[in-house]
Amino acid sequence: MDNKLVYTVILCAVIFGSDETLLNVDLGEEFIFKRMSLKPLKDHLDLTFKTDAMGLRRDYETARIGENLDIICAFKSYTICLTEIEAEKYYKEMSDYVLTYLDDRIRAIRLFVEGPIHFKKLSIEMKSETLRSGETDMCSNINSVIPIGEAVGTSSISLFHCDNENINELNNNISSVKFPLSDVLLNNCHRYYDLSYHLDNFISITLLITSLEILFLNNENAKKEKLAKRCSIFLYDNRNDQVSCYKKLIIAYKKRSDFVHDGNCLQIINEDILFLRDCVRKSLIKYVNNNYRKSDVIKMLKTTIKNLDYWSDTRT
Incomplete structure (x- = not known):
């Protein structure tokens, strides 16, 4: 032996x-x-x-x-x-x-x-x-x-930084998450999000918008408006934050469309990618932490948006 x-x-x-x-x-x-x-x-x-x-x-x-x-x-x-x-x-x-x-x-x-x-x-x-x-x-x-x-x-347009007061929360979160995510829809969303770190901005913006569409859209028209409203309401309670997020998403969605349909990627900047990653990150984490179902989220968001007077003149 x-x-x-x-x-x-x-x-x-x-x-x-x-x-x-x-x-x-x-x-x-x-x-x-x-x-x-x-x-x-x-x-x-x-x-x-x-x-x-x-x-x-x-x-x-x-x-x-x-x-x-x-x-x-x-x-x-x-x-x-x-x-x-x-x-x-x-x-x-x-x-x-x-x-x-x-x-x-x-x-x-x-x-x-x-x-x-x-x-x-x-x-x-x-x-x-x-x-x-x-x-x-x-x-x-x-x-x-x-x-x-x-x-x-990997494209380095940012740098990891975590303040001392947030380290414990981060450590608790990373120890609990398991890949692939058990929910297929959320796992696909995460895959596109994570790929955005390894590709050029014009591809990343497409992946990130797609991630948000996975979370907030069904097969429906007026996608840009619906996506921008639903995501901003889902993430923020304050009216100013909601409107600011909505406007940025409208701009980012147009830049994505300009690239997809016309090949125009010159207007896509690092800040667009960082903003969209923040939207996807916060949305995905909220979905996971609360075990949300997409159908329930969209139903709730439709009702909320319909009752907001500052969007009464737009389609939802």
Whole structure:
């Protein structure tokens, strides 16, 4: 029977798209967000990601926080006792699980707080203790650096930031959400929302408007007016906030239509995408937290809008 060896497992991924407040977020399952350095001799990330000093700076320069060479990594280290045969099976199963787990946690953070946080590569290393065989020191080492294809083209038009007073709420939320969302309609809405972080603005605006249409429209006419009114009423109680949101949605919807029908995307700006993501984010979270049914929401919104005097001269 093979003897068991003590393996040290080290998991590491450099995080893009955040400031240092990400360090306060709880990743769960003994993962942490850890401040590390791009200086090769300090944290040896060049060895972790199988590159040299120049390659490390080239790949992760845009992940820097502040003016120094510090970055934030999703990091986990632990030991486990396995035979060499067990180690190979464990490594494969653990790698698949970790990729899915980290991807889900990053998506959850993007859902609850604006910011294009993502990782482009995941380093996984499993190294056994050193054993003496005659005059030779021997150990078993399994490692790989896995690229994350979807994240390569992520468009960073914002930066993750979470104030101290909101960290506990964020940590509670991300620990409870599970992907895919159980409701197919809401899951499709989230998929389009999340894809908006990885694509150009003219595609993102189409995805985000579609997400709102999923939540607030049936097969009906006058979509622009209905969508703008229903979403603004759903999100806000104050008249000024409702009207402001309504006007912005009308403008954003027209820009989407100009692109879809005429190919005109020059008017679409970052602020349009950030505004629409905020609308989708808040709407989706409200749906999920309250277990709302789309049919009930639309019925309620129709009644509310009909009774609002400041929209009495428009069709609903």
